[in-house]
Amino acid sequence: MTYMHIGKDFTPPDAEGKVTGAARYSEDFRRDGLVFARLLTSPVPSGMVRNIDATEALRMDGVLGILTADDLPETPRPGNPALSNELTYVGQPILAIAAISEQIAEDALGRIRLDIERRAFVVDPLDSLVEGGPNAYPEGNVMRRGESGMELAPLKWSRAAVENFRNGRDPQAEFTTEWSFGDLDAAFAECSVVIEEPFVSAGTPHHSLEPRTCMSYWENGRCYFHGSLQSQSAANAPLARMLGIELDDLCFINETTGGGFGSRIGPYPFMAISGYLSRNLNRPVQVRITREEEFFIGSARSGMQGWMKVGLKPDGKVAAVDLVIVNDGGSTGSGSGSSGAGAVTVIYQPNAMRFRGVSVFTNTTPRGAQRGPGQNEMHAITAPIMDKAANQLGMDRVAFRRANAPDSNSRIEANQTNMTSAFMREAIDMGAQMFDWEGKINQPRRNGSKVIGIGVGQGYHAAGNNGFDGIVRIGTDGRIYLHTGVGNLGTYSYAGTVRAAAEALQCRWENCEIVRGNSDLGLPHSSGQGGSNTMFTHTRTNWVAAMDAIAKMKEIAAAELGGTVDDYSIGEERVFKTATPAEGLTYAEAAQRAVALGGRYSGAEYPDDINELTALAVQKIAGTGLVGVAKDNLEKNGTAPGLAVAFAEIEMDLDTGKYEILDYVGIAECGTIVHPKGLSQGMNGGGVWGFGMAGHERHVYDPQNGLPANIGLYQSKPPTFLDVPLQMRTAAVNIPDPQSPVGARGIGEPAQGCAVAAVTSAIADALGGHLFNRVPVTPDMVIDYVAGNAYNNKSLKTNTF
C-alpha cells in the first residue's frame, strides 16, 4: 500500500531541541519561590525506625519543613511507599526535608537523629526459601492467597529441595504460581533429546540517565506537576489519586524524559513527596535524586534462579518444556517468571508445557518492569539451552528455530490464545541471509587465542492494546492539531503514531502540529508507554479520531452543498463531492462551519464512551475548531505480538575472557514500518541493552551487611561505545498486521531479547557448546572455564557471587 506518511522518515519536532540543548527535562523548569527537598534514606537493609528526632534540623536557618511516612496516606504492605518507617532495603527513603536550598536541606539531613531497630535480612531468594532462612518481612517472604486475599506469608523449602535445585534438579517443592497445557509426560515420551539445565539471571538497575525529578506547585486548588515519566496521559489518574485530588485539579507537564525503560511508565512513589510538601508549604517544591538514589529507588529488573527440562522430537519440534523459576522480587516482591515462561510458549511453540514459579522478597532494591520483564532474561537463558538440544539432534540452529517458529495460526501463552498475526519464519530467513549464516558457521573459528562464536536468538513481547481514545482538531485556519497523550520517552512514538491521523486526513505533514506534553492542552486518555504497546495502540486511536473528523467534515459539506456523506471524498485538505471535485470546502472552511454549528462538531458534545480524561480534554479545546474524538472500538482479536530475531558474531579471547561483537543483525517483525529511523533506533538501542544483559549488568550485594556494592554507572554497568559493535545492522519484515489500520505493531522489548539471546548463543558456540546458564557472562567466568577451574555455575547464587 502506498502511504503519504507511513513508512517515511521525518524529523520529530522535539529532536532539534535535543541537539541544541533547548529540550526541557523536568529539572530544567523553575518557578519563582522554588524550594528544594532532599531525602534521608535507610542505611540498613532491614529494620524499623523507632524514633525520628528532627529538632536540630528544623531549627536551622533556611529549613522549611519535614515530611515523614506519618504525613502521607498509608500504603498497603508490602508496597513501595514514598517514605517508610519500616525499612526493607538500603537506600529506602525515610523522610524528606525541605529548605530554601538543596545544600541546606542536605545539611539538615545530617542533623536528623534516627533510632532504628535492626532486623535480620536476606539478599538471595534461596537463602530465604530454605527452612530456617530469614524473611525480608517479619510476616514472610512471599505473597500468597490467604483469608483476606493476597497477603505476605512464609514459604519454606526443605534443605534437600533447595540442594536439589542448586544442583540442577527439579526441586519438587511448593510454588505460588503454576500453569500448564498439554500432556507433559506424553510429550516428553515422544522426544529423542531431553536435557535439563539450571540457570540464573542477575537483577539489573534501570539507571535511566536523567535522575528522576519532580517539581510541583499549587494555584487555586490545582496542582501543577512537572514529572519525568515515560507516559503522559497515563500518569494523570494515578497521580491525582496519589495526591488525593480530582482529575481536573491536576495539570501534568512532561515535555521530555531522559529514559525510563519500564521504570517510569506510571507515577513512582516519591512523586508524592513534592506534591505533599508543595501543598503543605504553599511554595513550589522540587525533589530530584542523585545517581546513587537512582540506583536505590529507580527500580530494577527481577533476577531469576531456575531449572528447565526441554524435549525435542526427532524432527526438531519442541514437544515439551518443564520450567521452574524463583524470582528475586527485591523489597517489592515483583517477579516476572510467568511472563518469561509465556515467552517460551511463543518462540518455541511446545506441544505441552508446565510452569511453576514463586517470587521471593529480598532486602534489595524494589523491582519493577524493565524492558521485556521476564521475557528478555528468559530469551537469554533459553537460546543456548535450545542450541544444545538442537546440536544433540544434529540440527542446524537456524533450521531448528525455523521449524519451531510461530506464525499467524500459532497459539501462545498459558491459555494458548491466538495472535493478530506473526511472521517469525520470514524474519529468520531475512536475517540469516543478511548475516550470511551459512557462510559464517562454516568459516575457520580459531586463530591463536581468539575464537569465533556465531549465535542466533529471538525476542517476543506482547505489543499492542486497544480501547484508548484519540483527538484531532482542525483549526479554523485549516491547521491540523494532532493531540496525543503519548509520552516522550525517546522512542519518537508520540510523533510516529499521530502520523496515522495525518495519513487518514491526507494532509501535509508541515501543516500538522503535535499537541503534547501538558495535560492542560487537552490530551486524550492513552496507554502507558511501556511493553512495546504504543505503535499498535495509538496508530489505532489516531486513526479513529481522524475518521471521526472526516465523517464530521463530510456531514458539514453535505448539509451545505447537498447530497449525502457518501457522495464526498477528501484530498488536498479539502472535503469535496467525488463526482464534481470543484464543489467542496477546505478543511479551514469546514472547521469554521463546525465552530458555528457547535455541538459534536466543535467538541461542545462528545461521545459517551470516551474516558473522563478525554472528556476533560475536549472541554478544554471545544469551540476552537472541528474536533474529531473517538474511542478505539476497532476489532482486536488476540495478542498483538512484537517479534524479533538477531544474529551475532563474536570474537572471544580465551586469554582474557573478553569478547568483541564483530557483527550484529537484528530483524524486527512488527507489522508495517511506520518510521524507519525510529524503528532502527529501537532495534539498535534494544540491541545495546541486550549486550549489557549478556555480558555486563548485574546487582552485587555484600551478603554480610546487605550493602549494594555497585551503585554507580561504571560498576553496574551499562554498555559504552566500546562494548558494542562498530556498526549494527537492522531490517524489518514489513508485513502489515491486519488488526491495525496502518498495519503497525510495537518492537521495543523484543529488540533487547533477540540481542541478548544471540550473544549468549554465540558465547556458547565459541566455547564448543559450554553452557554457563547465567547472565551476565563475565570474563572471569570464561577464564575459569578455559583454565579448567571449578566455577560453580550450578550453585544458583545470585546477587552475591
Place this chain on the structure above:
Amino acid sequence: MNPRLTRRRFIKGVIYSSAAAMSGAGLYLTNAQSQSSAAVGRLISINVNGRTRSVDVLPQETLAHTLRYKLNMTGTKLGCNRGECGACTVLIDDVTTYACSMLTHSVKTRTVTTVEGLRSPDGQLHPVQQAFLEELSPQCGFCTPGQVIATVALLKANPRPTREEARQALAGNLCRCGAYDHYLNGVMRASGQLS
C-alpha cells in the same frame, strides 16, 4: 596528544577534579542566594560561548552548577554528577571536560563552550548538530549535548576520523538508550563521510 594538554595542566586538572569530588560539590547546589553560612562567594568573570559573564561563585562550585543554575544554560546535563556519564561535557579551550568535575574558579582565564554556543550567529545549527538531526542520533536526548560537544572536539582535532577513532573519542559519553550506532553515523555525516 593535544598540544594544549601539558603535563602541568593535566596535573592541575586532576587536583581540581579531586577537590571538586571531596568538597561536597557532589551535592546538588542549586540556589545561589541561599547557601549555607560557611560558604562565601566571589564575583568572577568567565568566558562562556564567547561572552564574558560575571558570576558569584562559591569556592567548591562546579562549572556544571554555575552553567545550569546561575547562567541558566540547562543544555549541560547532570546525569551522575560524579564524572561517569559525560552528559555534562563542555569544551574548555577546545578540550572536552566533564563540567561536573571542574571547579568554576579554575576556568577563569579559559574559554568555555557549551552546547548553547554552537549555533552560528545567524542561528544556523552547527554542522554536528545538523548531522545528528539528520541521522536522528538522539533517543531520549539527555546525553545528546555531551555527545555533540565531544564530536565537535573530535572533528576539530581530526576532521575525518574513522568510525573506530570516533567511538574511541566518544567513549566517555554514556548513552543509556544505546543510540551509539546513530551517534557514530552522525559523526560520519558531520565529517562528510556519509551522504
